[in-house]
Amino acid sequence: MEDDILMQRAKGGDHDAFRQVVERYQREIYNYFIRSTGSIEDSEDMTQHCFVNLYNSLGRYRRSASLRTFIYRIATNLAISFSRKRKLPLSLDILVEGGCDPASESSSDRPEDLAYVRELQQAYVESLAKLPAEWSMILDLRIGKELSYKEIADAVGRSVSSVESILFRAREKLSAGMAPFLSR
Amino acid sequence: MDCNDFEKLAGRVLDGEAAPEEATALEAHAASCESCGVLIGDLSALGRLHSGLPELEPPAGLTDRIMAGIKRFETGRTGWIWRVLVPAAAAVFVLLGIRIGTQITDAWFGEPAVVQHSEVTGLEHLDVYPPDSFGKAIELAAKGEDDE
Numbered sequence: 604m605e606d607d608i609l610m611q612r613a614k615g616g617d618h619d620a621f622r623q624v625v626e627r628y629q630r631e632i633y634n635y636f637i638r639s640t641g642s643i644e645d646s647e648d649m650t651q652h653c654f655v656n657l658y659n660s661l662g663r664y665r666r667s668a669s670l671r672t673f674i675y676r677i678a679t680n681l682a683i684s685f686s687r688k689r690k691l692p693l694s695l696d697i698l699v700e701g702g703c704d705p706a707s708e709s710s711s712d713r714p715e716d717l718a719y720v721r722e723l724q725q726a727y728v729e730s731l732a733k734l735p736a737e738w739s740m741i742l743d744l745r746i747g748k749e750l751s752y753k754e755i756a757d758a759v760g761r762s763v764s765s766v767e768s769i770l771f772r773a774r775e776k777l778s779a780g781m782a783p784f785l786s787r
Numbered sequence: 788m789d790c791n792d793f794e795k796l797a798g799r800v801l802d803g804e805a806a807p808e809e810a811t812a813l814e815a816h817a818a819s820c821e822s823c824g825v826l827i828g829d830l831s832a833l834g835r836l837h838s839g840l841p842e843l844e845p846p847a848g849l850t851d852r853i854m855a856g857i858k859r860f861e862t863g864r865t866g867w868i869w870r871v872l873v874p875a876a877a878a879v880f881v882l883l884g885i886r887i888g889t890q891i892t893d894a895w896f897g898e899p900a901v902v903q904h905s906e907v908t909g910l911e912h913l914d915v916y917p918p919d920s921f922g923k924a925i926e927l928a929a930k931g932e933d934d935e
């Protein structure tokens with residue numbers, strides 16, 4: 604069922620419809636919080652807050668807006684105010700210990716290749732953690748969640764040109780951090 | 788296009804936000820300039836690294852906890868209406884009753900019946916949430932405000 608229909612039903616007090624919205628988006632929002640806060644425990648709380656807040660904002664949701672962008676707007680506001688108080692550096696370990704080993708998903712079976720993938724991802728995650736919180740969120744919205752510049756601008760409350768300029772600077776910094784691994 | 792233009796445009800092309808002619812110009816430059824060819828390769832490698840970052844499954848029961856939170860939130864909201872708005876509305880009725888009663892009394896007993904607006908109105912200025920409530924905290928967080 605389409606997002607809009609679910610949201611209209613939820614507006615009318617249909618909890619099952621809202622539950623479907625939660626089921627549809629909780630995984631990506633949860634992971635968005637993990638990447639922006641570096642904390643698994645806090646990300647669970649924040650995911651709950653995000654959806655309670657979405658429920659409380661049902662009246663402000665308009666059919667023309669993308670629900671996904673609307674949710675990311677709420678999530679980004681929460682993540683930004685959280686990161687002002689406490690942001691942990693994201694570590695690959697928490698992601699791996701959390702149940703998913705990135706290296707094991709590599710197409711190669713050779714242990715030295717797996718170790719290299721792990722090393723590369725570790726370096727990337729460390730470089731990502733050094734970016735200002737908002738920059739890494741914007742980068743994740745673009746590359747991780749594949750939102751357009753316009754959607755990101757709506758979600759973070761900035762202009763499209765400002766989003767583009769942040770992405771440019773974020774990539775520049777990441778390239779510098781990853782220089783030992785890159786071909787230049 | 789020179790190398791500076793290339794660097795500025797590369798991200799937009801990778802992000803699928805460039806016009807077709809920009810993408811063509813970028814490709815042509817990358818084919819003829821070694822360092823820009825390497826740059827675009829590096830940037831797309833970074834993109835692949837990011838997309839390949841592991842994602843976690845949400846903890847079991849998260850949906851149920853979210854839905855329970857919504858029910859608590861709704862109860863809290865209704866509770867707030869019962870705790871504050873209903874007594875306030877009751878007070879308004881009592882005061883209005885006294886005023887009307889006074890006016891009727893004044894009219895019956897010859898005092899000038901000056902029609903005045905009740906001063907006990909304007910409940911709309913009350914916050915939707917009490918200052919320290921869960922709802923207020925979420926509302927502030929959603930606006931990007933905090934108590935710093």
Ligand SMILES: [Zn+2]
Nearest residue numbers: 789790820823
């Ligand atoms: Zn060049």
